Amino acid sequence: MPRSEINRSGEMEVFARVVELGGFSPAARALRMTPSAVSKLITRLEARLGVRLIVRSTRKFMLTEEGTTFHERTLRVLADLDEAERAVAACQIPRGRLRINTNVPFGRHYLLPLVPRFTALHSGVQLDITLSDAVVDLVDERADVAIRVGPLRSSQLVARKLGESRMAIVAAPSYLASHPAPSHPAALAGHDLITFNFVRHSDSWPFVIDGKRGDFPAHGRSTVGDGESARELALAGQGLTRLSLFHIADDIAAGRLAPVLEAFNPGDAEEIHVVYVGHGGRLPARVRAFIDFLVAEIDLRRFAVVPGPAMIEANRISASG
Numbered sequence: 001m002p003r004s005e006i007n008r009s010g011e012m013e014v015f016a017r018v019v020e021l022g023g024f025s026p027a028a029r030a031l032r033m034t035p036s037a038v039s040k041l042i043t044r045l046e047a048r049l050g051v052r053l054i055v056r057s058t059r060k061f062m063l064t065e066e067g068t069t070f071h072e073r074t075l076r077v078l079a080d081l082d083e084a085e086r087a088v089a090a091c092q093i094p095r096g097r098l099r100i101n102t103n104v105p106f107g108r109h110y111l112l113p114l115v116p117r118f119t120a121l122h123s124g125v126q127l128d129i130t131l132s133d134a135v136v137d138l139v140d141e142r143a144d145v146a147i148r149v150g151p152l153r154s155s156q157l158v159a160r161k162l163g164e165s166r167m168a169i170v171a172a173p174s175y176l177a178s179h180p181a182p183s184h185p186a187a188l189a190g191h192d193l194i195t196f197n198f199v200r201h202s203d204s205w206p207f208v209i210d211g212k213r214g215d216f217p218a219h220g221r222s223t224v225g226d227g228e229s230a231r232e233l234a235l236a237g238q239g240l241t242r243l244s245l246f247h248i249a250d251d252i253a254a255g256r257l258a259p260v261l262e263a264f265n266p267g268d269a270e271e272i273h274v275v276y277v278g279h280g281g282r283l284p285a286r287v288r289a290f291i292d293f294l295v296a297e298i299d300l301r302r303f304a305v306v307p308g309p310a311m312i313e314a315n316r317i318s319a320s321g
Contacts, residue, residue, distance in 0.1 A: 009081060011045050012074040014038060015053070019071050023061055094289040095124030102147035105227040105247040106272070107131035110298060111147070118293050125286045133198060133226035144287050145276045149244065152273060159273040160291060163300025165246040166269045169205065170257040174237035181260045182240075185209065185216045192239030194230045195220030205242050207264040218242070244270045245303040272300060 018027040018038065028035040046053050053067035063071060102111050107129065115127060135148070152159055171181070175192075182188055185207040195203070195218055204215035222238055224230050230241045231248060235256055251257040274294055276287060283291075 009078070011041060012078055014041050015045060016071065016074050016078060018042065018054070019063065019067075024056075092285050093124060094122045094286040096284070096286050097126045097128055098145070098286045098290055099128045099130075099143045100145055100147075100290070101130045101132065101143045103133045103149050103227065104131045104229075105231070105244070106147050106149060108228055109247065114293075114297055117297070118290065121293070122286070122289055125289070144284070145274055145290060148273045148275050150270050152271075152275070157275045158278040159275045160295065162272045162274055162294060162298050163303070164269040164271045165244040165300055165303035166265075166267060166305065167242055167244055168248070168252075168259045168265065169240055169242045169261050170234060170248055170252065170259050171240045172235055172237045172257055173255065175234075175239060176258060176260075181258075185214075185261060185264055188216055188218065188240070192221040193218050194222045194224065194233050194239045194241035196227075196230065197223040197225055206266045206268060207261070208266045209264060213266055246272070246300055249303055269304070 014027065014031060014033075017030055018024060021027045021030060024035045024038045024042070027033075028038045031038070042054065049066075049070070051066040051070075052064050053070055055062050055064060100111070108131065111129070115129075119125065119127065130143070135153075147162075148159070149165075171179075179191060182191060185205070188205070203218060205218045206213060206215050208214075220239075222233055224233065227243055227247055230243060231251070233239070234241045234243075235251065240260065245252075248257055252259060274291055276283070276291065
């Protein structure tokens, strides 16, 4: 019989139980087999090994010298198998270092505030978080998961959508006090704009005018490398900027920023995904736990529209209790 067709660990388990219980009949009862089946299995094992392992008769049951050696090795092999199974089962418990990459706005406003809750649920996971608006290669950076805001480039990564968030042009009341809000996209040329300096950024802003979509140049007086810097400059009254609502909705509701040119807003939205390497469909438990946690905790539905006066007032009443 080819070795691939032999259940060697099964033979060892039956042999060890026969020795442990001192006979075929008690071993058969423990293994839910018939005594004849146990006897035939031991006979086949001895034939394959070419040695007698057990001396048995109606009154006598004892191991041969070869049987004693094989029994000792059998117990060692079965113990190793049990340890291997326990080690694999332990991998299903979230533990180990989890490397996360996210853009600065999402990291500061959503991910970092959730860290205490996640670590309380999964004390065996150590988080290694990098905040950067640069799009990194997960494999090169050895990251387990990343948060992507905006269109996804085709890749071998698996993506799970967390939601989407509408875009809006905003400015601080202090800026609008000295620079009246533009009434038409063409008026942007007379305003200070805060834009981005990374390669994937477009140097124009989209609008809908008379039912037709068009792009207007957006050359910034100030350019920055991440959305949080753009928000901070806008809050400081340095000009107009165009950001995703998940980033600035609370500022709008609190009156720290005001949307402008909403009549021309095309309503475009940025999709937000958590992406990860698929691992052939088998995810480490720590990765699966983190992704499921994000999906359960992150709710982006309120960012489908710009907060209007009624929504702002409701938020203020709710905040004041």
